[in-house]
Amino acid sequence: MDLGLTGRTVVVTGASSGVGLATTKMLLAEGANVAACARDADRLKAALDGLPVHIGACDVLDEAAVHEFVARAAEVFGGIDGVVNNAGRSLMARLSETADRQWRDELELKIFSVLNVIRAAQPWLRASDAASVVNINAILARQPEARLAATSAARAALLNLTKTLAGELAADGIRVNSVCLGLIDTGQWRRRYEQSGSASDFAAWSAELAADRGIPLGRLGTADEVAFPIASLLSPRASYITGSAVDVGGGIARYL
Structure with a gap:
């Protein structure tokens, strides 16, 4: 299916690895123009070497x-x-392990990493005939995880904010949606595996993790499996979808 993204321009933050990198590559494959940013310029350049993408080092805060x-x-x-x-x-x-400064940092990152980019892009989004914003969130927003106390709360705040943005920006023709992730095989989980000291290989370790977290599909997701719903929500074909949240978590969500 042609998503209708040829020639359209999308800004992707956090594009040097994981979901951001997979999304950038999928958008390019669909014919979109991509402006990709990340904090580490060298890592970003290495990840996107040879691809027709506009890159820039940028701290979203x-x-x-x-x-x-x-x-x-x-x-x-x-x-x-x-x-x-x-x-x-x-x-x-x-x-009990989270300091007040960490609470503030989590809330600042989850909220202002979104507000700063949307505010900056808003004049051009208003001028587009198919403007769309996708905020990458987590199933934690509705289903808190005790081991991620501050992140769960900050994710809930972002989910609420996204709904508000969808309502506020609708008059300008700008759609705003969420893609909420479960456990996705990205750099963060690879690092946690390496820090765990496990004698198992990553496949076995991640399968045990999936079982422990109660993921019905029995595995972690991939970045490409997240990139597809993101690209779909950016598509003009999704022109009547705003204020929605799409879960990509292998069935881990237990709320109705």
Whole structure:
């Protein structure tokens, strides 16, 4: 199916690895123009080497840097039609293990990494005939995990914010949706495996993890399996979908 993304321009944050990198590659394969950013310029360049993509080092919490990157992308491609807010991380810590500064950092990252980019892109999104924003979130937003106390709360705040943005920006023709992830095989889980000291290989370790977390499909997801719903929500074919949340978690969600 042609998603209708040929020639359209999408900004992707956190594009140097995992879901951001997979999404960037899928959008390029669909004929889209991509402006990709990440904090580590060298890592970003290495990940996207040889691909026809506009790249820039950018900390999404630096409002001035975000505006500069987005404005440059709009200048290069003649506008912006979509945004994928993917930059972020998880804090593996229980309530009793989380310092006040960590609570503030988690909330700031989850909220302002999204607001800064949307505010910067908004003038060009308004001018697009198929503007779409996809905020990458987690099933934790509705199903808290005790081992990720602050991250769960911050994710819930982002889910609420995304719904508000969908309502506020609808009059400007800008759709805003969430893609909520379960356990996805990205760099974070690889690092946790390496730090675990497990004698098992990653496949066995991740299968045990999936069983422990009660994932019905019995495995972690892949970045490509996340990239497809993201690209679909960016497509003009999804023009009547806004304020929605799509779960990509192998059935781990237990809420109705």
